[in-house]
Amino acid sequence: MRVCFISHSAGRYGAELALLELLQGLLRSGVEALVLVPKKGPLLDELDRLNIKWRIIGYPVWMSRPRALPYRVMRLLKTALMSIRVAQVIKNWNADVVYTNTVVTGVGAFAARLLRLPHIWHSHESLRHNPSQRFDLGEPAVSYLMDRLSNAIIVTSRSVGDDYKHLRNADKIRVIYQSVTPRPNVGNSTSLVKDRIFFQCVIIGSLHRWKGQHQAISALAELVGKNINVHLLLVGDDGKRYRAELVRLAMTLDVTRRIKFHGYAEDPMPLIRNADVVLVCSRWEAFGRVAVEAMLAGKPVIGSARGATAEIIQHGKTGLLYEWENVKELAERIRFLHDNPKESLSIGHAAQQWAANRFTQERYAREVLEILSEVTSNRSGPKVTRLPQNKILDAVAEAKIQSGTSGRE
Numbered sequence: 001m002r003v004c005f006i007s008h009s010a011g012r013y014g015a016e017l018a019l020l021e022l023l024q025g026l027l028r029s030g031v032e033a034l035v036l037v038p039k040k041g042p043l044l045d046e047l048d049r050l051n052i053k054w055r056i057i058g059y060p061v062w063m064s065r066p067r068a069l070p071y072r073v074m075r076l077l078k079t080a081l082m083s084i085r086v087a088q089v090i091k092n093w094n095a096d097v098v099y100t101n102t103v104v105t106g107v108g109a110f111a112a113r114l115l116r117l118p119h120i121w122h123s124h125e126s127l128r129h130n131p132s133q134r135f136d137l138g139e140p141a142v143s144y145l146m147d148r149l150s151n152a153i154i155v156t157s158r159s160v161g162d163d164y165k166h167l168r169n170a171d172k173i174r175v176i177y178q179s180v181t182p183r184p185n186v187g188n189s190t191s192l193v194k195d196r197i198f199f200q201c202v203i204i205g206s207l208h209r210w211k212g213q214h215q216a217i218s219a220l221a222e223l224v225g226k227n228i229n230v231h232l233l234l235v236g237d238d239g240k241r242y243r244a245e246l247v248r249l250a251m252t253l254d255v256t257r258r259i260k261f262h263g264y265a266e267d268p269m270p271l272i273r274n275a276d277v278v279l280v281c282s283r284w285e286a287f288g289r290v291a292v293e294a295m296l297a298g299k300p301v302i303g304s305a306r307g308a309t310a311e312i313i314q315h316g317k318t319g320l321l322y323e324w325e326n327v328k329e330l331a332e333r334i335r336f337l338h339d340n341p342k343e344s345l346s347i348g349h350a351a352q353q354w355a356a357n358r359f360t361q362e363r364y365a366r367e368v369l370e371i372l373s374e375v376t377s378n379r380s381g382p383k384v385t386r387l388p389q390n391k392i393l394d395a396v397a398e399a400k401i402q403s404g405t406s407g408r409e
Contacts, residue, residue, distance in 0.1 A: 008105045204290045
């Protein structure tokens with residue numbers, strides 16, 4: 001089976017790491033893969049290491065921060081034009097199925113329709129839980145197109161699947177939790193934890209109010225006020241405005257000396273292993289890779305009881321949950337682990353065993369391969385030899401009509 005994968009970027013973030021995990025598993029099952037990306041990035045080095053073919057085609061995304069209408073129209077026109085180019089590449093490579101690894105771009109779906117090939121959409125993102133990102137066509141129109149232009153829609157959690165319950169063909173939705181491969185422990189970070197005199201919390205993610213770093217700082221202040229020697233490490237890209245807000249908050253609460261901004265870490269595992277607890281304070285997560293990586297490292301995780309985090313963590317068994325924005329409850333959870341080191345160790349161990357058995361590469365690839373086999377076996381009609389160039393714009397126009405929107409976000 002030959003599968004052409006469409007990635008919205010060549011970075012090394014959550015969706016791209018999940019793609020690499022999937023590719024490694026599928027290769028062992030004899031699947032041939034071609035990966036298309038819009039520009040250069042570190043993902044390409046990883047693909048080379050796996051001996052996977054890739055091509056750079058400058059197709060755009062159709063989801064980003066809100067932009068003016070003329071910009072969005074031009075980007076949609078580019079999406080239509082680049083879909084024809086993508087279709088030509090897929091046709092020349094003689095793919096059996098097209099697999100779009102994100103909802104952020106639609107070129108793969110349009111190209112598959114032009115070629116009359118099966119198409120799978122893998123939604124690592126929520127349609128509705130990302131206020132800083134908007135679809136150029138609006139969410140109703142994109143939902144319609146995803147339903148119309150896919151044979152199956154894979155979602156990373158039941159929480160993401162809820163975004164698609166309104167689709168006419170909701171039976172297309174398949175929940176598949178991605179795999180997370182444990183990273184090797186280089187060095188002896190355990191001794192650092194034993195020798196440290198303070199309780200170390202770490203929160204990993206881009207600096208954004210959505211990720212809830214302000215809650216972690218406020219909870220830290222609650223604990224310091226009760227004479228608990230606790231520190232907080234914030235790991236992630238600098239969002240300048242929000243970082244300034246966090247700095248002011250720390251100064252107001254008089255905990256500046258107990259907080260460190262680390263910045264982006266390509267490999268956060270040494271920081272996770274050197275922590276006593278990993279915090280996931282996000283308002284909503286589509287999957288929660290950080291939580292799983294912490295579990296695989298044997299660390300207790302405290303997460304907000306929202307989105308996929310609540311699916312991954314079994315409260316009191318494989319981690320602890322708190323109500324998002326309830327700072328006092330978050331502080332109580334941290335104090336419980338601080339005051340009960342044996343219980344903390346037990347939760348971390350239980351989490352490690354559960355995650356190691358649940359999020360395997362073999363299981364991930366097997367479940368996706370079953371869907372790939374299903375959609376290719378159900379395929380009817382010959383592949384096309386000529387590309388009807390007006391079909392994409394017709395599909396976009398139909399989506400706007402069927403969704404009952406003229407640009408509503």
